[in-house]
Amino acid sequence: MGGTDSLRVHYGLLLGLNKSWEVTNVVLNQDAGSVTITVEFADLSGVCALCGAKCELLDRLHEQRWRHADTMKFETILVARIPRVNCMKCGVKVVDVSWNDTHARFTPIQ
Ligand SMILES: [Zn+2]
Structure with a gap:
Protein backbone atom coordinates (compact mmCIF):
# COMPACT_ATOMS: atom_id res chain seq x y z
CA MET A 1 0.00 0.00 0.00
CA GLY A 2 0.99 3.60 -0.50
CA GLY A 3 1.42 4.56 3.13
CA THR A 4 4.81 6.12 2.54
CA ASP A 5 3.62 7.84 -0.63
CA SER A 6 0.75 9.56 1.09
CA LEU A 7 3.12 10.69 3.84
CA ARG A 8 5.37 12.25 1.20
CA VAL A 9 2.45 14.00 -0.45
CA HIS A 10 1.31 15.24 2.94
CA TYR A 11 4.68 16.84 3.69
CA GLY A 12 4.96 18.26 0.16
CA LEU A 13 1.69 20.09 0.72
CA LEU A 14 2.64 21.10 4.23
CA LEU A 15 5.84 22.71 2.96
CA GLY A 16 4.09 24.45 0.09
CA LEU A 17 6.35 22.85 -2.49
CA ASN A 18 5.46 23.23 -6.13
CA LYS A 19 5.18 20.16 -8.33
CA SER A 20 8.79 20.36 -9.50
CA TRP A 21 9.79 19.09 -6.07
CA GLU A 22 9.43 15.58 -4.78
CA VAL A 23 9.66 14.51 -1.18
CA THR A 24 12.14 11.63 -1.31
CA ASN A 25 12.61 10.91 2.36
CA VAL A 26 10.95 11.68 5.69
CA VAL A 27 12.76 10.79 8.89
CA LEU A 28 10.93 11.21 12.16
CA ASN A 29 13.19 11.38 15.19
CA GLN A 30 10.96 10.99 18.24
CA ASP A 31 13.82 11.48 20.73
CA ALA A 32 15.10 14.68 19.16
CA GLY A 33 11.54 15.83 18.47
CA SER A 34 12.37 16.56 14.87
CA VAL A 35 11.29 15.54 11.42
CA THR A 36 13.79 15.75 8.57
CA ILE A 37 12.30 16.02 5.10
CA THR A 38 14.50 15.50 2.05
CA VAL A 39 13.24 16.90 -1.23
CA GLU A 40 14.57 16.56 -4.74
CA PHE A 41 14.05 18.72 -7.82
CA ALA A 42 12.38 16.42 -10.34
CA LYS A 54 12.35 29.01 -17.92
CA CYS A 55 15.74 27.44 -18.56
CA GLU A 56 17.32 24.05 -18.87
CA LEU A 57 18.80 22.67 -15.68
CA LEU A 58 22.59 22.86 -15.37
CA ASP A 59 23.51 21.20 -12.09
CA ARG A 60 22.68 21.09 -8.39
CA LEU A 61 24.39 22.81 -5.49
CA HIS A 62 25.61 20.99 -2.39
CA GLU A 63 23.03 19.83 0.11
CA GLN A 64 21.58 22.59 2.28
CA ARG A 65 19.25 22.61 5.26
CA TRP A 66 16.44 24.92 6.29
CA ARG A 67 14.42 25.09 9.48
CA HIS A 68 10.69 25.62 9.24
CA ALA A 69 9.54 28.56 11.35
CA THR A 102 11.51 36.52 1.90
CA HIS A 103 7.94 35.39 2.55
CA ALA A 104 8.85 31.79 3.17
CA ARG A 105 8.89 30.47 6.67
CA PHE A 106 12.18 28.65 6.24
CA THR A 107 15.51 29.78 7.64
CA PRO A 108 18.80 28.41 6.29
CA ILE A 109 20.81 26.37 8.77
CA GLN A 110 24.58 26.72 8.70
ZN1 LIG B 1 17.69 34.83 -16.14
Whole structure:
Protein backbone atom coordinates (compact mmCIF):
# COMPACT_ATOMS: atom_id res chain seq x y z
CA MET A 1 0.00 0.00 0.00
CA GLY A 2 0.99 3.60 -0.50
CA GLY A 3 1.42 4.56 3.13
CA THR A 4 4.81 6.12 2.54
CA ASP A 5 3.62 7.84 -0.63
CA SER A 6 0.75 9.56 1.09
CA LEU A 7 3.12 10.69 3.84
CA ARG A 8 5.37 12.25 1.20
CA VAL A 9 2.45 14.00 -0.45
CA HIS A 10 1.31 15.24 2.94
CA TYR A 11 4.68 16.84 3.69
CA GLY A 12 4.96 18.26 0.16
CA LEU A 13 1.69 20.09 0.72
CA LEU A 14 2.64 21.10 4.23
CA LEU A 15 5.84 22.71 2.96
CA GLY A 16 4.09 24.45 0.09
CA LEU A 17 6.35 22.85 -2.49
CA ASN A 18 5.46 23.23 -6.13
CA LYS A 19 5.18 20.16 -8.33
CA SER A 20 8.79 20.36 -9.50
CA TRP A 21 9.79 19.09 -6.07
CA GLU A 22 9.43 15.58 -4.78
CA VAL A 23 9.66 14.51 -1.18
CA THR A 24 12.14 11.63 -1.31
CA ASN A 25 12.61 10.91 2.36
CA VAL A 26 10.95 11.68 5.69
CA VAL A 27 12.76 10.79 8.89
CA LEU A 28 10.93 11.21 12.16
CA ASN A 29 13.19 11.38 15.19
CA GLN A 30 10.96 10.99 18.24
CA ASP A 31 13.82 11.48 20.73
CA ALA A 32 15.10 14.68 19.16
CA GLY A 33 11.54 15.83 18.47
CA SER A 34 12.37 16.56 14.87
CA VAL A 35 11.29 15.54 11.42
CA THR A 36 13.79 15.75 8.57
CA ILE A 37 12.30 16.02 5.10
CA THR A 38 14.50 15.50 2.05
CA VAL A 39 13.24 16.90 -1.23
CA GLU A 40 14.57 16.56 -4.74
CA PHE A 41 14.05 18.72 -7.82
CA ALA A 42 12.38 16.42 -10.34
CA ASP A 43 12.13 18.68 -13.40
CA LEU A 44 14.55 19.03 -16.34
CA SER A 45 14.04 22.77 -16.43
CA GLY A 46 13.74 25.49 -13.81
CA VAL A 47 12.85 29.17 -13.51
CA CYS A 48 15.78 31.62 -13.33
CA ALA A 49 15.60 33.37 -9.93
CA LEU A 50 16.75 36.64 -11.50
CA CYS A 51 14.62 37.14 -14.63
CA GLY A 52 11.98 34.40 -14.32
CA ALA A 53 12.80 32.74 -17.63
CA LYS A 54 12.35 29.01 -17.92
CA CYS A 55 15.74 27.44 -18.56
CA GLU A 56 17.32 24.05 -18.87
CA LEU A 57 18.80 22.67 -15.68
CA LEU A 58 22.59 22.86 -15.37
CA ASP A 59 23.51 21.20 -12.09
CA ARG A 60 22.68 21.09 -8.39
CA LEU A 61 24.39 22.81 -5.49
CA HIS A 62 25.61 20.99 -2.39
CA GLU A 63 23.03 19.83 0.11
CA GLN A 64 21.58 22.59 2.28
CA ARG A 65 19.25 22.61 5.26
CA TRP A 66 16.44 24.92 6.29
CA ARG A 67 14.42 25.09 9.48
CA HIS A 68 10.69 25.62 9.24
CA ALA A 69 9.54 28.56 11.35
CA ASP A 70 6.16 27.11 12.20
CA THR A 71 5.69 25.87 15.71
CA MET A 72 4.65 22.38 14.95
CA LYS A 73 4.82 19.49 17.32
CA PHE A 74 8.14 18.52 15.77
CA GLU A 75 10.97 20.72 14.62
CA THR A 76 10.88 20.50 10.84
CA ILE A 77 14.12 20.41 8.87
CA LEU A 78 14.11 20.61 5.09
CA VAL A 79 17.04 19.12 3.17
CA ALA A 80 17.54 19.95 -0.51
CA ARG A 81 20.03 20.60 -3.24
CA ILE A 82 19.09 23.77 -5.09
CA PRO A 83 19.38 23.36 -8.86
CA ARG A 84 21.06 25.89 -11.10
CA VAL A 85 20.14 26.87 -14.64
CA ASN A 86 22.23 28.33 -17.42
CA CYS A 87 20.06 31.34 -18.27
CA MET A 88 20.47 32.84 -21.77
CA LYS A 89 20.18 36.32 -20.27
CA CYS A 90 21.73 36.09 -16.81
CA GLY A 91 24.21 33.23 -17.04
CA VAL A 92 24.43 30.57 -14.35
CA LYS A 93 21.78 31.23 -11.68
CA VAL A 94 19.98 29.22 -9.04
CA VAL A 95 16.34 28.42 -9.71
CA ASP A 96 13.59 30.26 -7.92
CA VAL A 97 12.86 28.20 -4.81
CA SER A 98 9.54 28.66 -3.06
CA TRP A 99 10.83 28.20 0.48
CA ASN A 100 13.89 30.42 -0.01
CA ASP A 101 12.21 33.79 -0.62
CA THR A 102 11.51 36.52 1.90
CA HIS A 103 7.94 35.39 2.55
CA ALA A 104 8.85 31.79 3.17
CA ARG A 105 8.89 30.47 6.67
CA PHE A 106 12.18 28.65 6.24
CA THR A 107 15.51 29.78 7.64
CA PRO A 108 18.80 28.41 6.29
CA ILE A 109 20.81 26.37 8.77
CA GLN A 110 24.58 26.72 8.70
ZN1 LIG B 1 17.69 34.83 -16.14
